[in-house]
Amino acid sequence: MNNPILTIHDLKVAFGPQTAPVDALRGVNLSVNRGECLGLVGESGSGKSLSALAAMRLLPSAARITGGSITFEGREMATMPRKELEGLRGNEISMIFQEPMTALNPVMRVGDQIAAPLRKHLGLSKKAARARAIEQLDSVGIPDPHRRIDNFPHEMSGGMRQRVMIAMALACEPKLLIADEPTTALDVTIQAQILDLLRAKQKELDLAIIIITHDFGVVAEIADRVNVMYGGRVVEEAGVGALFDNTQHPYSIGLLNATPTIEMEQQHRLPAIGGAVPHISDMPAGCSFHPRCPERRPECDRLVPQLETVAPHQRVACWARSTADEQAA
């Protein structure tokens, strides 16, 4: 709020030909502060991964940024030339991916993969980079790093590979780490370990983290603030406490209700949000959630709600919560 390291303003991303673009992100607004962990939640297709990829300028070649801005420490990234981007990626902004099984090159030793950004960004010699890579492996909790550094990825377990990914991403001590569902492919005990590791690293390096997930457990565990996304927009923005205790947006409420809890009765049927996420080529007008919304109002299918402050540090884009609804109706 006071010192954002990354600000995404009204970001629009479209797929397909210039003449018939399909909008995937339709004005995303979010910001993350130095040393803060921002959770990005939503169903598949809500645009959370795409926002992260856009922030790294790693969009697939069929997609392009059609509007808005991405500001990292005052530098505009949306129009940044490739050379400058290469100097930023892995150095000041890093990313880890969902699938640790595929995110490491199978024919390259893990040590060489960790050393690569060190050599590029910090200009270390082969020997110095190797020494740093061993330190990195050690710091992410891989036992026997002197031996492990010469391993190929197939010689490691999924959890270890994700640790290697984190070691690689944090090798140059970046200021921002984007983690795209880093624990989805891991089993629960390993998930907890990886989240602990991320939190420890966040403290140690004063690291800002954007964590993308559809798991509220992960959010509760690690995030300071949460942005809920739907249909290519942020629909609710809240501190992690407020999101669980004072949920505002009908979609967030629906998501939370659909999360199983330990106190739940055994025969209890898990509530679901009716319908499915609309396809990006077929987004309803107005608020994209209105066809599935239990609190639909007449204006919802005509006007797009904007994020409005409903409580300190909590903003919601919903006509049913809007203080301006009297004027709009």
Place this chain on the structure above:
Amino acid sequence: MLDRIFITFAIIFLSMLAILVVFGDFIQPHDPLLQNFRARDQGPSATYWLGTDDFGRDVFSRILEGSRLSMTIGLVAPLIAAIVGITMGTTAAYFGGWTERIVSRVTDMMMSFDPLLLGVLVVALLGPGIVNLSIAISFALIPSFIRLSRASALSVRQEGYVDAAIAMGRPSYSTILRHVLPNIAGPLVVMTTIWIGSAIRMEATLSFIGLGAQPPAPSWGNIVRYGVQNIFGSPLPALFAGLAITLTVLSFNILGDALRDRLDPDRTVR
């Protein structure tokens, strides 16, 4: 089991050939260009191991000398084609968009000609000769290398580690070189091996129709060419040069197949 015998045979044959090509000068019993009119069209003997042709030249020495040219073109042309083709194919796959569209359409255009016809076309434009022959053959092989490397690189491009490498700030050329190429090397090595055999065959074909090595310099192709003209004088030059071509091409094909069985992770080795 039979496979193993063939593979062993191919490796032994090719190793022998390699030795003959490299040390040919010391092994040749006669000067391959020396004519001897008192010894025309002879059969095999202690002096002339594989007989002589209608100029009285030693067939064994000529085939040996010809092997150097055939093998040089057979190795150099696919190698040039591999370097150019793989560069174009991986670049196209990696960057996508217009680069890929243009490269693909050009490949389709080149593919629509038979490689041999393409070779004839290039030689017709540049004139016959060894260098032009190599250019012609590599030109004919380039589209297949583009196509294979592009297809393989496209699937590797989707892998997480390529995105991860880019996310770590690795520049494009380095990502292609360190992450894409090593992961598509298997099929490319197999194809290069098989195309070496084909390049030798194409050299022979083009020389046979008079577009390759010019006499008196021997190549396998033109030994067959002039041997066939004199087939009733002595069938031996055409026969043995043809045999050399057949065995060499066959050996490279067997070797290529064997490599494929070992390098392709989707095929289990029997």
